[in-house]
Amino acid sequence: MSQRPRSAEFAQRTRTVSTSQVQASDGIDTPSGHEPDESGHFGRYGGRWVPEALVAALDELETAYEKARHDPEFLNELDRLHRDYSGRPSPLTDVPKLSQHAGGARILLKREDLNHTGSHKINNVLGQALLTKRMGKKRVIAETGAGQHGVATATACALLDLECVVYMGEVDTRRQALNGARMRLLGATVIPVKTGSRTLKDAINEALRDWVTNVDSTHYLLGTVAGPHPFPQMVRDFHRIIGLEARAQVLQRTGRLPTAIAACVGGGSNAIGIFHAFLDDAGVRLVGFEPGGDGIETGRHGATLTEGSPGALHGAFSYLLQDEDGQTSESYSISAGLDYPGVGPEHALLKDIGRAEYQPVTDAEAMDAFALLCRTEGIIPAIESAHAVAGALRLGKELGPDAVILVNLSGRGDKDVDTAAKWFGMIGEDESAESADGTAIAEGAVKDTAGSFADAGSKTEGIQS
Amino acid sequence: MSVADVFARCRAEGRGALVGYLPAGYPTVEGSVELLTAMAEGGCDLLEVGIPYSDPVMDGPTIQAAAEGALQNGFRLRDVFSVVERATAAGGNCVVMTYFNPVLRYGVENFARDLAAAGGLGVITPDLIPDEAGEWFAASEKYGLERIFLVAPSSTEQRIASTAAASSGFVYATSIMGVTGARDTVAGAASEIVARTRPHTTLPIGVGLGVRNGDQAAEIAGFADGVIVGSAFVTAAEQGGPEAVRALAQELAAGVARAGLATQPA
Numbered sequence: 001m002s003q004r005p006r007s008a009e010f011a012q013r014t015r016t017v018s019t020s021q022v023q024a025s026d027g028i029d030t031p032s033g034h035e036p037d038e039s040g041h042f043g044r045y046g047g048r049w050v051p052e053a054l055v056a057a058l059d060e061l062e063t064a065y066e067k068a069r070h071d072p073e074f075l076n077e078l079d080r081l082h083r084d085y086s087g088r089p090s091p092l093t094d095v096p097k098l099s100q101h102a103g104g105a106r107i108l109l110k111r112e113d114l115n116h117t118g119s120h121k122i123n124n125v126l127g128q129a130l131l132t133k134r135m136g137k138k139r140v141i142a143e144t145g146a147g148q149h150g151v152a153t154a155t156a157c158a159l160l161d162l163e164c165v166v167y168m169g170e171v172d173t174r175r176q177a178l179n180g181a182r183m184r185l186l187g188a189t190v191i192p193v194k195t196g197s198r199t200l201k202d203a204i205n206e207a208l209r210d211w212v213t214n215v216d217s218t219h220y221l222l223g224t225v226a227g228p229h230p231f232p233q234m235v236r237d238f239h240r241i242i243g244l245e246a247r248a249q250v251l252q253r254t255g256r257l258p259t260a261i262a263a264c265v266g267g268g269s270n271a272i273g274i275f276h277a278f279l280d281d282a283g284v285r286l287v288g289f290e291p292g293g294d295g296i297e298t299g300r301h302g303a304t305l306t307e308g309s310p311g312a313l314h315g316a317f318s319y320l321l322q323d324e325d326g327q328t329s330e331s332y333s334i335s336a337g338l339d340y341p342g343v344g345p346e347h348a349l350l351k352d353i354g355r356a357e358y359q360p361v362t363d364a365e366a367m368d369a370f371a372l373l374c375r376t377e378g379i380i381p382a383i384e385s386a387h388a389v390a391g392a393l394r395l396g397k398e399l400g401p402d403a404v405i406l407v408n409l410s411g412r413g414d415k416d417v418d419t420a421a422k423w424f425g426m427i428g429e430d431e432s433a434e435s436a437d438g439t440a441i442a443e444g445a446v447k448d449t450a451g452s453f454a455d456a457g458s459k460t461e462g463i464q465s
Numbered sequence: 466m467s468v469a470d471v472f473a474r475c476r477a478e479g480r481g482a483l484v485g486y487l488p489a490g491y492p493t494v495e496g497s498v499e500l501l502t503a504m505a506e507g508g509c510d511l512l513e514v515g516i517p518y519s520d521p522v523m524d525g526p527t528i529q530a531a532a533e534g535a536l537q538n539g540f541r542l543r544d545v546f547s548v549v550e551r552a553t554a555a556g557g558n559c560v561v562m563t564y565f566n567p568v569l570r571y572g573v574e575n576f577a578r579d580l581a582a583a584g585g586l587g588v589i590t591p592d593l594i595p596d597e598a599g600e601w602f603a604a605s606e607k608y609g610l611e612r613i614f615l616v617a618p619s620s621t622e623q624r625i626a627s628t629a630a631a632s633s634g635f636v637y638a639t640s641i642m643g644v645t646g647a648r649d650t651v652a653g654a655a656s657e658i659v660a661r662t663r664p665h666t667t668l669p670i671g672v673g674l675g676v677r678n679g680d681q682a683a684e685i686a687g688f689a690d691g692v693i694v695g696s697a698f699v700t701a702a703e704q705g706g707p708e709a710v711r712a713l714a715q716e717l718a719a720g721v722a723r724a725g726l727a728t729q730p731a
Contacts, residue, residue: 039596047597049565051523053617053642055594055624195529196519208522213643215619312566312592313520325542326570327519 022089022248024082025075027240027276028068028127034279036346040229043352045345048228049312054208057215062230064135069237074130081126085159086116088241092249093409097376098389102396105403108253110246110274112410113381119411120242120270121152121223127238129156132219139163139218143207145172145200145266146337146384147179148411149223154188164188167206169199172336178415197330200266200340204314224267225344228315232344239273242408247277250406259403260285260395263410264387265358266302266338268347270410275356285357288347289391291333292360302331304343305351305358318345334363334419337384337411365390367423370413382411383419468586468611468634471510471558472669472690480722481686484671485509485714486562486695487702488517489548490540491531498551503707504698505557507714512552513589513693516545516563523564523591525646527696531703542567546583553584560613560634562589568601577604587611587634595631602631613637616662618654629666635691636666640674646696647677656688663728679720686724692717 040046048058068074082088093109112120132140140162144150150166157164166183170192173180183190196202204227211220225232225239250258261278263271265288278284293301301307308319313328321329321341331341350356366383369390373379381389385408392407399405413420421433466474475482485504489497501512517532517540524532549559561580568576568588580588587610593601595614605612611634616625619642629636640655641648655672662670671691676682678697685692694717701709 048594049592049597050594051592051617052594052615052624052628053619053639056619056621059621196533201520205520205522209525209644212523215642311569314522317597320566322566322570324570326567327536328566 022241022244024079024088024241026244028237029070029075032237032240032276032279034276036229036233040233042232042346042349045310045318045348046229046232046316048315049317050228050315051212053212054215054228057211058228058230060135061131061219064131065230065234068131068134074134077130078127082123082241086122086126087114089245090114092246092253094253095373095377098373099396101372101376102393102405103399104401105396105399105405106254107392107396107405107407108250108258109379109407109409110242112242112270112408113379113385113412117148117152117155118414119148119152119382120239120273120408121149122155123241123273124223124235124238124269125149125152125156125221128219128221129153129160129162132162132221133160135219137217137219139165139214140221141165141167141207141210141218142221142223143167143200143203144179144223145169145203145339146335146382146411147172147176147183147415148337148382150188150190151179151182151186153221153223154183154186157188158186165210166190167193167203167210169193169197169203171198172200172203175419176336176415177418199331199336201328201331201342208314224269225272225346226267226314226316226318226342232316232346235269236272236276236346239269240276242270242273243275243277246274246406250404254404256404257281257284258406259399260287261406261408262287262289262388262391262395263408264288264338264384265290265305265343265347266335266340266384267342268344270408272344272346274406274408275350279355286350286355287391287395288356288358289361289387290358291331291335291338291387292362292365293332293334295362296360300332301360302333302339302341303360304331304341305347306360308341308343310348313342316345318348319343319351334366334423335383335387337382338387359391361387361390367420369393370420371424379409380413381409382413383416385410466558468511468558468560472635475510476726479726481689481724481727482510482669482671482691483508483682483714483718483721484511484513484673484691484693485698486513486515486693487698488515488528488531488535489545490517490535490538491699491702492534493538494540494544494548497548498555499707500702500710501548501552501557502555503711504714505552505555507711508718509714510558511691512557512559513562513695514545514549514552514559516542516561516567518564518567521564523644525644525696527647527699528645531699542571546579549580549585550583559585560587560589560611561585562591565590565593573600574604574607577608577610581608581610585610587613589613589615589637591615595628598631615639616658618642618658620658622661625662626665629662629668632666632668635669635671636662637693638662638670638672638689640672640676640685643674645674647700648675655685659689679716682717682720683724686721686727688727690727692721
């Protein structure tokens with residue numbers, strides 16, 4: 001545990017929080033024991049595959065992070081924000097009705113969806129925004145896919161008086177329009193990116209171009225565990241709290257460690273955040289679920305670790321989807337937050353050494369799980385997180401009723417209502433979910449679609465209409 | 466002719482070197498050979514042959530669009546070797562400019578072998594820093610290719626020294642913080658980065674990013690050993706084909722010649 005001095009009020013809080021003795025800043029204050037080498041390499045992966053123009057800023061960031069992570073003032077401020085602003089610790093929820101669809105295995109959800117702004121992204125954003133202030137920079141740029149990282153960044157910038165510019169692929173500004181509006185309400189400038197595939201990959205390209213140009217005044221608040229060193233390590237550390245809390249919560253709730261952990265993997269931030277606390281628990285299976293899109297065999301997917309090969313993209317050496325000439329392939333997923341042809345370098349190492357495994361989950365499987373969680377437990381997950389739920393159902397059937405499966409429910413699905421309503425045939429392609437009344441949506445879900453939503457409902461005891 | 470020979474010849478003529486960039490395969494493989502040939506005929510001492518890449522984070526809109534066009538027209542990585550070979554046969558001295566992932570995918574050693582066989586003289590690597598370049602050091606040594614790394618206005622003294630020490634052929638100094646693209650003014654930060662680099666190397670120093678006309682070329686050539694022009698050539702090619710490229714090369718070459726030598730002969 002941390003040795004740093006704490007205020008009396010803080011010590012009191014620590015004693016009274018019964019679910020967890022974990023403090024929000026422990027993920028950065030206490031080294032994980034799985035650090036990259038001095039130049040940021042996880043095995044052969046990671047490092048800095050960047051223009052020289054960015055090296056000074058990366059060095060500055062690394063120095064600022066190393067100083068801040070052991071500074072009581074920084075840690076206490078981070079803890080205060082996590083506690084009073086984003087609402088940590090996030091709860092652990094038993095979902096017995098969902099578990100009936102998972103071979104009877106006990107499923108536990110780590111509720112990162114209940115954090116302020118609606119996802120795990122705030123964990124990293126608060127840390128980096130505080131660092132930005134310490135570095136004396138006034139302007140923050142960020143990329144976003146689903147918009148969750150963009151919203152979290154816009155939120156922290158509003159809170160801490162920082163100028164905020166968010167790059168978002170034009171395709172994503174359409175499929176995640178709600179989050180675009182949220183960012184603008186929070187005072188951010190949202191720039192639709194119209195190059196390349198017009199999704200997350202291109203948003204990162206544009207953010208990197210901005211950073212190269214404005215690096216003196218600007219911090220690039222990268223939203224995942226990819227990119228050049230120190231981002232994969234630092235972003236991971238800001239998210240380690242997920243696993244540290246969850247490990248204590250599962251032990252307290254069940255008296256044992258989980259059999260397996262399920263998390264979705266795009267860039268891999270929520271997965272690394274929950275995996276990390278269990279890396280040394282050899283008996284705990286760590287399974288990352290990648291976006292299988294229309295199915296691996298169709299070529300339309302974003303399953304980087306399943307189907308990709310090693311290479312350099314966006315500042316790190318890792319797995320990526322690429323053609324035989326090293327041109328990045330376009331990824332595809334119904335989930336904007338997972339629609340990315342790269343992945344964080346530590347995941348690449350965990351795959352190679354066999355400590356974690358990675359499996360694809362198709363759009364259809366994810367949306368089935370989405371519907372099932374809505375109807376059995378009253379939780380609308382982000383479509384990203386629905387991939388992890390689908391993975392847990394698969395793992396449960398494989399592992400049987402004695403298994404305990406911990407799922408990182410990384411985000412909530414408010415942003416996905418339009419996409420889901422279209423998927424389930426409740427509205428047409430050109431309609432907005434807001435234009436239909438609530439009853440029509442509910443009725444449509446149960447009766448009008450022959451597809452997965454109705455099946456999901458009918459198989460669930462006690463909720464038939 | 467080696468890169469050192471090219472700079473030595475320019476020096477003997479009492480001037481700096483003009484380096485012109487165009488992407489291989491733009492607008493087509495055939496068309497790019499014609500454009501590069503025109504660039505050499507117009508007075509470019511070194512040709513910087515770009516490899517179109519899907520994620521060019523150091524490039525502005527002009528070169529991004531050209532790279533995308535080349536890829537859409539079917540450019541394959543292996544085409545760069547025939548472009549270099551033919552441009553060299555037409556009298557050009559070629560170095561390749563490439564983001565590093567295509568090289569990693571092809572195999573660093575295989576790439577060096579095939580580029581050297583095609584007559585290429587070296588490689589400019591905008592997103593490879595010496596810290597990650599272990600394999601490239603070995604391959605470039607083995608096949609006698611120059612390693613042209615970049616220094617930037619944000620580089621610390623220590624990094625300028627280590628990057629210059631890792632480089633061969635020449636050192637590429639980026640004139641401003643930013644991506645490629647023609648600009649109205651470039652000289653301010655450029656003279657500073659050249660002055661900061663000079664004490665750390667005996668290699669020639671070339672300045673790139675933003676230069677678009679003869680007057681700017683003359684200004685840069687007043688303190689740098691080489692003037693590197695990219696986006697302006699792409700725009701010329703787009704608007705007027707080989708003739709416009711040749712004319713721009715002539716204008717830039719006249720500017721460079723007008724400036725004389727950046728440093729006095731030792």
